[in-house]
Amino acid sequence: MASSDLSVGLSGLLVSQRALQTIGHNIANVNTPGFSRQTVSLVARTPDISEFGPIGAGVTINQIQRIKDDLLDSQINEFTSLLGSAEVQNDTFQNLEAIFNELSESSLNNRLENFFGSIQQLSTNPELTSIRFQLLQDSLNLVNNGFNSLNERFRELKIDISKRIETKVSELNSITSEIALLNKRINEIESSTSNSNANDMLDKRDNLVNKLSKLADIRVISNNRNGSIDILLGGTLVVSGNRSETVSTSIAGQGIAKIQGISTANLNSGELKGLLNMQDTTIPKYMQDLDTLAASLIKEINNIHSEGVGLSGGFTSLTSTNAVNSATDSLASTGLPFAPSVTTYTTGTVTSVNGGSTSTVTGSGTAFTSNVKANDWIKLSDGNYYKVLSVTNDTTLTVEGGFASASVATNITNGSLYVTITNNTTGEITKTSISIASDETLNSLAAKLDGITNLNASVSSNLLTITSNSGYKYSFTKALDTNPGNIGSAKITLSGNYSGNDNDIYTLNVQDVGTGSIGTGSAVIRVTDASEAVVADLDVGSSYTAGDVLQIADGVSISFGSGAIVVNQKLTFDVTNDPDTSNMLTALGINTFFAGKDASTIAVTQYIKDDVTRIAAASTASQGDNTNALRLVNLQNIATTNNSTFGDFLHGTVAQLGIETAEKASEKESFNSLLTNLENRRQEVSGVSIEEEMINTIRFQQAFQASARYISVISELSNILMEL
Numbered sequence: 001m002a003s004s005d006l007s008v009g010l011s012g013l014l015v016s017q018r019a020l021q022t023i024g025h026n027i028a029n030v031n032t033p034g035f036s037r038q039t040v041s042l043v044a045r046t047p048d049i050s051e052f053g054p055i056g057a058g059v060t061i062n063q064i065q066r067i068k069d070d071l072l073d074s075q076i077n078e079f080t081s082l083l084g085s086a087e088v089q090n091d092t093f094q095n096l097e098a099i100f101n102e103l104s105e106s107s108l109n110n111r112l113e114n115f116f117g118s119i120q121q122l123s124t125n126p127e128l129t130s131i132r133f134q135l136l137q138d139s140l141n142l143v144n145n146g147f148n149s150l151n152e153r154f155r156e157l158k159i160d161i162s163k164r165i166e167t168k169v170s171e172l173n174s175i176t177s178e179i180a181l182l183n184k185r186i187n188e189i190e191s192s193t194s195n196s197n198a199n200d201m202l203d204k205r206d207n208l209v210n211k212l213s214k215l216a217d218i219r220v221i222s223n224n225r226n227g228s229i230d231i232l233l234g235g236t237l238v239v240s241g242n243r244s245e246t247v248s249t250s251i252a253g254q255g256i257a258k259i260q261g262i263s264t265a266n267l268n269s270g271e272l273k274g275l276l277n278m279q280d281t282t283i284p285k286y287m288q289d290l291d292t293l294a295a296s297l298i299k300e301i302n303n304i305h306s307e308g309v310g311l312s313g314g315f316t317s318l319t320s321t322n323a324v325n326s327a328t329d330s331l332a333s334t335g336l337p338f339a340p341s342v343t344t345y346t347t348g349t350v351t352s353v354n355g356g357s358t359s360t361v362t363g364s365g366t367a368f369t370s371n372v373k374a375n376d377w378i379k380l381s382d383g384n385y386y387k388v389l390s391v392t393n394d395t396t397l398t399v400e401g402g403f404a405s406a407s408v409a410t411n412i413t414n415g416s417l418y419v420t421i422t423n424n425t426t427g428e429i430t431k432t433s434i435s436i437a438s439d440e441t442l443n444s445l446a447a448k449l450d451g452i453t454n455l456n457a458s459v460s461s462n463l464l465t466i467t468s469n470s471g472y473k474y475s476f477t478k479a480l481d482t483n484p485g486n487i488g489s490a491k492i493t494l495s496g497n498y499s500g501n502d503n504d505i506y507t508l509n510v511q512d513v514g515t516g517s518i519g520t521g522s523a524v525i526r527v528t529d530a531s532e533a534v535v536a537d538l539d540v541g542s543s544y545t546a547g548d549v550l551q552i553a554d555g556v557s558i559s560f561g562s563g564a565i566v567v568n569q570k571l572t573f574d575v576t577n578d579p580d581t582s583n584m585l586t587a588l589g590i591n592t593f594f595a596g597k598d599a600s601t602i603a604v605t606q607y608i609k610d611d612v613t614r615i616a617a618a619s620t621a622s623q624g625d626n627t628n629a630l631r632l633v634n635l636q637n638i639a640t641t642n643n644s645t646f647g648d649f650l651h652g653t654v655a656q657l658g659i660e661t662a663e664k665a666s667e668k669e670s671f672n673s674l675l676t677n678l679e680n681r682r683q684e685v686s687g688v689s690i691e692e693e694m695i696n697t698i699r700f701q702q703a704f705q706a707s708a709r710y711i712s713v714i715s716e717l718s719n720i721l722m723e724l
Helices: 002-028 070-100 108-124 129-190 199-215 271-305 442-450 584-588 606-610 627-637 646-686 690-723
Strands: 038-044 048-050 053-055 059-066 218-222 229-233 236-240 248-252 256-260 317-319 349-354 358-362 377-379 385-393 396-403 416-423 429-435 455-460 463-468 472-475 485-487 490-496 504-512 524-528 534-539 549-553 556-560 570-575
Touching: 002 038, 002 059, 002 690, 059 199, 070 129, 070 199, 070 218, 070 271, 070 646, 108 129, 108 627, 108 646, 129 199, 129 229, 129 236, 129 248, 129 256, 129 271, 129 606, 199 218, 199 229, 199 271, 256 271, 271 584, 271 627, 271 646, 429 442, 442 455, 442 463, 463 472, 485 570, 490 570, 534 549, 627 646
Parallel strands: none
Antiparallel strands: 038 059, 048 053, 218 229, 229 236, 248 256, 317 463, 349 358, 358 396, 377 385, 385 396, 416 429, 416 472, 455 463, 485 490, 490 556, 504 524, 504 570, 524 534, 549 556
16 A cells, blocks of 8 residues: 555655646746747546545646647737738838938939920020030930939849849748658657657648748648648648648749749749739839830930930931931831831721812721821822822821822821921922831832932941932921922922911912902902811902011911912922831931931930031021920920820829838838737737746745645554554
8 A cells, every 4th residue: 555655645746746847947048939838737637446436646737838739829820921022012112112212302303304404405495515515424324323223223133122032932831841840850759659649740840831821821731640731831831740832943044033842823922922013013013114214215215306406407418316216117116216106007998089180088997187298199099099199087088089000199198207408508408208008118218318309318237328319418307398399480498486286288379369469459368277177368459569468377378479370270298297107217217316216326416416417406507596405305294104294204203112112111020010919918828927927936836835744644554554
């Protein structure tokens, strides 16, 4: 009996000792990340059977278990993943804001305003070279320290993101490999005895799972049979028992990191998802916005600059700066930075015949009013070519003819290019319009230009060169043809600067001859536009003296020489607001201000940097002409970029960035707050409380002392019995 009694006391000693050891283990790990408080589960030993019934046999340890809330841990992992995604995106958005640096003096917006400010200064003093140098400097600042610099910093940020993705994937592989190893060790320990718990290794594995959840949203599958877990990441099994699958990365074009081994499309949160969003969506979006702004600025500035002249008043030789891939391919598809703006319109069907040779034409989806004028040739659905007599509206016009030969006409297009030839000796201006077809090639364009009197054009190395004959210079300005010809025997002289909104054709038609000549009786000459609307009735009767200047409209003036006139005598001449409706000059890079096509390639053309007198502020050779500079200034307030002005588009981009940055900062704060609350709850459940452990220490110390006293008493009793 003494042996059994001693065994009972000894079990109390040993259990109290193990309990105190567990308490000490808890206290030692009070600051260990991921450690879960452990408790000793005690049960009574199987009692001894006696004739008096079961007699207690003492106490034993059932198991040492972790205090753990698996649902709480799952929630912590979920919000850790969401926080990881929000954190990396918030950091990147802040970097993007720092790149734009909108509030500084060196921001792109300020450089853009300085650029247009210098053009404004040039428009007030176009003849001053000093202002031209200032414009050049502000242009270089806009290009080099604005667009180019921003684009490079965006590119560097994207490369940095790709490197971070590579680092995170390496970290992921390290974690999954360690989890697989822990799975094996946990299985070995827990399978050794029925009540063995690998508590510390389970804590370490749970901590690794939490770290893994910050990298990406995961799904954990517990295997209760052997204590291991399987982990799905992006729908892919990256841990299966004691095996882990390696995830790899590769670098594609422009430093973009690609992940192999998991389906990134199935990732919903985590640092990897956030970094991929930044690399694949957000940064490219803002780079595209920057490219869109740069491309729009290049195109719109060049469209106007190419139609002006510098201080020389014209050119004797120009060579395009943008080479085509093939001189025989359509210019719309041969590798130019900007394709020509040429569209072939549906020309309609002959619907009625008036007097046999005149037909009314209607079309579907056409825009005849703005794209067709009298004397144009068109090809209709019957395959024949007709001459346009008049335009009624956008879908109806009147034609005559019906020629089978294609040499007399081209399809209706919205492309035309006006070339102005100036006689250096007399100053006489001749203006010629050539049509730009939708399938125009560099060779066919050169042939059309070469057909203009006193102009030569040739193609070499897929570049176009245009020269003028000796004694002449040329340009592509909106200047009027000052000597369009005669009406009757009276010479016509034009002057002024056309300020109308569209290209038009004015027709002079003698309504009243007076006594048969200019300056007599009640002579009147009517001016109509291409739609046959009356623009002005000019009194050239007895009150008019030959050579007097009369105002027509929109800045155009006219004077008549002496001469006989007859009723219904006509003379037509072009008035142009946009000499290059096809933007062919911009496409080829002829007399342009900017080179390039986006934020990375935009540059000031070399000939402008070499000679600031080439800056095309004028539309004529007149000293002090600022008409083209004013057109450039007006671009600042025109919606040219996605239905916005340059400034508004940039402000919109920066505002959108600010909104997205604030959203991610708010997400980060929200998830961080939620995660903090969950961590506090976890500490309440699983954390070590020093106060509680000290109470337990006293409790088990007293139990140990009591068991020791019990053994001492039993020992004394046994000795007394032995002495009897």
